[in-house]
Amino acid sequence: MASLRVLYVDEESALEPVRRYLEEETEAAEFDVQTVTRPEHALPALEEVDCLLCGAPLPDSKRGEGDAPTLAFLERVRERDSSVPTVVFAGEEAGVTVTAAFEAGVTDYVRKPETEPRRTAVGNDRQRTDQDVGVNSASSTTGSDSRPTAATNTVEALPATSQQYELLAHRLVAGVQPHGERDSSQPTAEAAIDHVADAVFITDIDGTIEYANAAFERITGYDVDDAVGKNPRILKSGEQDQTYYERLWDAILDGEVWEEEVVNERQSGERYYAHQTISPIVNDGAVEKFVAVQRDVTDRQRLEAEIERSAETLSQLHDSAFGLDQPIESKLERLLETVTESLDLPIGYVTRIDDGTQEVIAAVGEHETIETGATDPLERTYCRRTIDADEPVVVTDAEADPEWGADAAFDRFGLSCYIGARVLVDDEVFGTVCFADSEPRQPHVGRVQQSTVKALAQWVGRELERRRYEQDLELQSAAMEASMDGIAILDGDEYVYMNQAHADVFGYDVDDLIGTTWHQLYDTEEIERFEHEVFPQLVDDGEWRGETVAQKCDGGSVQQEVTLSLLDGDKLICTTRDISERKARERELELARTQLRQVIDLVPDLIFAKNRDGEYVLANETVATVYGRPVDEIVGRTDAEVLPSEADVASLSADDEAVGESMEATHVSDVELTAADGSTRVLETTKIPFEVAGTGEIAVLWYSRDITEVKTQRDRLDLLNQVVRHDVRNDLQVVHGRAQLLADRLEREGLSDVAVHVSEVLEAAEEAIELTKTARDLTETMLERTDGPEQIPLEPLLSSEADSVSSRYGDARIDLERPVPDVTVIADEMLESVVENLLVNAIVHNDSSRPRVAVSAAVDDDREWVELRIADDGPGIPDDRKEDVFGKDEKGLESPGTGLGLYLVRTLIDQYGGEVWIEDRDRRVQGEDAAPEGSLVVVRLRIAADG
Structure with missing residues (x-):
């Protein structure tokens, strides 16, 4: 593998991607790339490199200067060392043309990858600038008049960045090695073109195909051997008319580059979009051949179509969003119809997910199990996965998908194609928006379509949030209007809203008070109280609650319970309640309480009550007299605090807890209590449990009558009764005994007529004895049993x-x-x-x-x-x-x-x-x-x- 030292001068942002690719990724050669951003720094390093790679435009080139800075730099390079091969790497805004570059002595001219794809409509005007003629002339570097070959005179219109960098690598290798001295181990230009992803083919002047690369076969479907010798018209789809072709031939025969997007037809009959560049191969000013480069942009066209359709769909969704007078159900159905048409999916529906159940709240399309109101367990639906996914869930062929083929959702609904996105309302999962078809979807659902569905789901969520907010407002408004309390909103001192109940408090109509200030409803004293006491506290705490007296329209006054709450800005909410009747009742209750207290205090018996903790909650004046302390020193204290001895405490607290637990009254006959004067009082007591009003606490009421004197008299009578009964009973026993002896003797002596009289005496004695016993029992019942x-x-x-x-x-x-x-x-x-x-x-x-x-x-x-x-x-x-x-x-x-x-x-x-x-x-x-x-x-x- 050849080793090349390359000096690369360009803008800083372009240097690193090229250096990294040449040094780390390509196998065309072993590159050592030195980078500089200033042209003047490149000149001294020319002697140390094998090749100069010159970016265009050069760094610091100003808009409007054209090719002057680049050409000036190339001229200085040739003056300093004309033997260094120079390759121009031209960007979209390069000012230097191909012709000018070769005249400046460059070895080759390669285009940089396009940063954004150009979209040229079929039949657009030809771009006739010399800059777009992708030709390099061998005579420019070798001085020979030899005819340029396809390997050295190829129009550059490369597809992807890595492919363009790969072509650049091969051009650098070719530029360094002279013709006839090429390393046989290096791939030829033709071999390199065969690795290009775009379809490249060369025709003669008549349009007959002489060469086609491997990508041609992949893109068009035609075998390369079959295509060679045929005319490119085999790719015609009929979308371009005769006028188009006449314009094309006129341009390329004039030596111009023709570039546009066309609709071609593969051998299978399937149509595809191609971005096509046709460049003439010129030798000595004469066009000898044509090089055509076709990039398959069908996916891009589809994406653009999806984007356009999505934009139209989103526009329609936007229009629907402002149909505020429509019920939410109707609006959802309209939106579903719009998106089903855009996605070309026949079924659309919106669901609500609640407590493990999916409910369809809107649906379009024909499906026996998907209709408004239908419900299903969540575990049997597609939506169970959708609600957990941040991005839309897409299924294009459920039956062929191992993850979905055996899924309960597919078994239930039979939807082969499905795309769904979750709907969030107030950041909580509400449900889903879904589109589907019983048939598989080919090609796959694209990102644009997914984005459309996601956008719809977001809109549905916002719409539901808005509707929920509106409903809350309606409920709040209805509640405010229906409230029996007066509610008003003030902006500064002025009323801007009030319900009828607020106006009724003062005897006005609402319209009479809106736009007026609150001052007219209060007298001077209350106004000063508000301004000096209430408002400062309101500013500090944000809220104030209290009672006021306002003036009614008839001149009377009304007592109010008022709550003021600060809002944003200078607004506040005022809530009022007429408490005049309540205050009157409170006065009546207080009077009744006072009168009842007088009655309780006039009762000569002890009346007091104690709670569960043993604290007195009530005591009358009789209790105070016996205890020797005022009532206010008794209430709130316990027996241990007010009674003189532990025995008294035990006596007055016995059974209190049991009475409170049972909630049944209890009678106690004798309760002894030491009075303040030291005397012992005997109390006959009834303990009554009750619930203290307003607290819910259980207390025990004692009603105790002082029976000390009565008990003393009863004890004396009881003693007398016992003595009398004892003496009478003893005497009767003597009479009965003597009479019995007499009766026995008379019976023995046969004096039965006399014995009858004695028997009567015996019976009388027995009854008298029985009578003393009954008298005893009756005495206990009448006097002693308590x-x-x-x-x-x-x-x-x-x-x-x-x-x-x-x-x-x-x-x-x-x-x-x-x-x-x-x-x-x-x-x-x-x-x-x-x-x-x-x-x-x-x-x-x-x-x-x-x-x-x-x-x-x-x-x-x-x-x-x-x-x-x-x-x-x-x-x-x-x-x-x-x-x-x-x-x-x-x-x-x-x-x-x-x-x-x-x-x-x-x-x-x-x-x-x-x-x-x-x-x-x-x-x-x-x-x-x-x-x-x-x-x-x-x-x-x-x-x-x-x-």
Whole structure:
């Protein structure tokens, strides 16, 4: 491989690409490239190089100077060393022509790659400047009159940058090696042309093809051997008329270069676009041959057509974007129709993706599964990939694509060709814009088409954002108009907007206040308050909230709750609410609260409330008197802070937490409290749980009555009662014992007539003893019992009392029906007295020699009540006396007793919240005259919640 030292002078931006290609990429020779940017620096280095490569225009050449600077430099090169081969590397704006360059002594002339493709319409006027004649003359370098060859006299119109640099490399090698001394290891010019990507062919003066390179066969489809000897008219497509060809021949026969884009036809009949340059080969002023170079620009033409079509499409999209009066659905369909026509794809649709589901919100074209309103699981759609891609997703032949052929989307929709782009609304994925066809798409979808779809997706996103914004504005506007609060916007001091509610506050119409200032709605005092207090705070905080008094149009005033908020610029939002009625209610409530407080303070009993933390939230004056401190020193403090001892604290806090948890009132009979004067007070208390208004906290209200004196009197009476009962009972026991001895003796002596009288004495004594017990129970019930009800198991109580009474009355029989319901009832320990009195009453008031009593119990269906039924076989009680027997002074039928037993029963059952009544043992049929057989006492008791 030959080694060449090249000195390259050119603009700085052109040096590095050429140097890198020559030194690193080409295999034409082993190049060593030295670069300079100033021509004067190149002259001293000519002796050290094999070849000079001169860029044109030269650096620092000024527009309008033409070829003068370059030619002057070339003249200086020839004067300094005429043996150095010189190659001109001419750019698009090179001022030096081919002819002038050869006259200046250059070895060769090569064009630089075009920075932008030139587009010349078919039939454009020929470019007849000498600059565009791509001819070099061998006589210019060798002095010979020999005919130029295709290898040394070729028009340069090269395609790509690398190919142009490769041609330059071969020209440099050819320029350095004289004719006849070429290195046989180096490729010939013909071989180099065979590697050029453009089709190159040479014809004689009559147009017969004498030579064609390999690219000719690839581009046209004609075999080179078949093409040689034929006329280039084999490539005619019919797009150019006869006039065109006449102009072409006139130009090239005159020695001019013909350059344009034409529509040719391949051997297959397929048409293609070619950028064609035809250059005459001139020898001694006579045209001898023609060199034609064709570059296949079909892809570029297609791209340009796509760009033009895309521009038209985007223009139509732009026009549609301003159709603001159209519903979004109609606008989307119109846009889809525009783009489907532009892309030549029959199906277009827009989707919304939400919660794993694709919904089609607009669609054009015929497809059974793609229509407006259709939904599909996202995992079965093309769009599942589209929404994750920044760029459009393109499928041209799904069936042939291994990635899509077995995809669920292809199975569902059968779309072979698909292009889709995601739609973002407020930077969040909304859905997609998609275009498709059931048939494959050839050629592939281009970047311009993808850009069109992406642009449409962006427009759809912006349109949806705009519509969402408009809807939000409409909602806000509607909300402002519908708001019961007054809303106004001020620019400076002037109203620029207000809703009717704002105007109503002042009694005006909206039109009366728009354009006026706020000052007319407030008196001087309020205006000064706004200007000196409110506005400075508004500037510092951006917002102000408070109450004001404004003037109404009728001269009255209105109390307002006002909120001011700063906006951009000098604007602010004013929100007002008429609080006149609220203020009036607050005054009324405050008056009612004051009056209620007076009433509470007048109550002689202690009334106070404590929250869960034990802090007093309420206390009346009676509490203050007992505690020995004012109310304001009690409220907010705990028992430990206001009571004198730990015992008092424990007494007043017992069960508070349980009452608050259960939310059920509790009665406490005796609560002892040490008063401020040192005395001990006994309080009968009811604790009531409640929810504190406005806070939701649970508190316990204490209502405590001072029963200290009452308890003292009750204790004295109880003591007296015990003493009397004890003494009377003892005396009666003596009477009963003596009478029993007397009765026994009379019975032994046979004085039965006298013994009858003694028996009556015994019975009277027994009843008197029983009466003392009943009196005791009644006393406890009336005077001593203050504790609340308890939960009493029913079965053991009935069993115990039945056994106890049976043992006392041996002649009687008591039958307890089993099993007894396993329930607990709301009562207390005195329930034993109830059952005992009813059993005894059923026996002693029975006229049978062997009284029989049946006891049973039954639970209702709702398990809320249990009925205790005690039946006897005595004489029964007439209907007109069934209610009266429970009276305090009533006795049983022909009974010598006092009637206190049944009165005690009624009293206790009432305290338990139950009922008691009497029925006939066997209910009589309507109209039957027979007397009932015995009585039935029914006691109804409530079952405990957990019983």
